[in-house]
Amino acid sequence: MTDDIIKKIMDIDKTFYKEKFTFEWYRKRNDEENIVFCLYDKNELVGYSAVSGIKEKLYNEIKSGKYKNDYKFDYKMFDKDSPFKYLSSINILEDYRKKGFGTKLLNKTLRYFKKYNIIALTVSRGGYALLNKKMKLIKQVSSDVSVFEN
Numbered sequence: 001m002t003d004d005i006i007k008k009i010m011d012i013d014k015t016f017y018k019e020k021f022t023f024e025w026y027r028k029r030n031d032e033e034n035i036v037f038c039l040y041d042k043n044e045l046v047g048y049s050a051v052s053g054i055k056e057k058l059y060n061e062i063k064s065g066k067y068k069n070d071y072k073f074d075y076k077m078f079d080k081d082s083p084f085k086y087l088s089s090i091n092i093l094e095d096y097r098k099k100g101f102g103t104k105l106l107n108k109t110l111r112y113f114k115k116y117n118i119i120a121l122t123v124s125r126g127g128y129a130l131l132n133k134k135m136k137l138i139k140q141v142s143s144d145v146s147v148f149e150n
């Protein structure tokens with residue numbers, strides 16, 4: 001994930017997440033080589049799906065329902081070479097939602113990582129609806145937070 005992509009992702013995230021994160025926060029969890037699937041309208045980035053490698057310990061903790069969000073994941077638990085993957089975010093600008101683009105981004109992501117374990121935490125109704133189509137619900141952490149696995 002290049003610096004330029006991180007800056008564009010930050011702009012998209014600002015439109016949805018209440019919490020604000022610094023460039024450093026993104027960079028520490030996204031190596032230059034981290035995979036991001038991008039949705040463009042002409043030359044403008046309008047959505048993305050991002051995946052990070054994480055250590056097996058963190059993977060199992062997420063799976064057990066330990067976390068309600070990922071804001072405070074320890075940077076040391078990220079490892080781009082790990083076979084355990086974390087779908088850290090799928091976010092699409094509002095004007096482009098509910099048109100099937102989320103499904104396309106998720107399909108591409110799951111296809112690319114099909115040989116790996118991939119886990120995700122959903123924190124929104126849209127996220128739940130999307131992941132519930134293609135992944136297995138393995139834990140309901142709270143009324144609005146769920147864990148999905150491939």
Ligand SMILES: CC(C)(COP(=O)(O)OP(=O)(O)OC[C@H]1O[C@@H](n2cnc3c(N)ncnc32)[C@H](O)[C@@H]1OP(=O)(O)O)[C@@H](O)C(=O)NCCC(=O)NCCS
Pocket residue numbers: 016090091092093096097098099100101102103104121122123124125126127128129130133
């Ligand atoms: C989640 C998100 C990526 C889904 O993308 P999308 O392009 O709207 O998804 P799709 O159009 O492919 O729709 C996928 C399914 O989810 C459903 N869905 C989408 N948004 C929904 C919502 N807010 N509430 C309920 N269902 C929803 C669609 O109806 C569709 O179901 P169907 O295939 O049975 O008709 C998009 O809504 C988004 O960016 N939301 C803001 C960020 C976010 O919540 N990210 C996930 C955090 S865990």
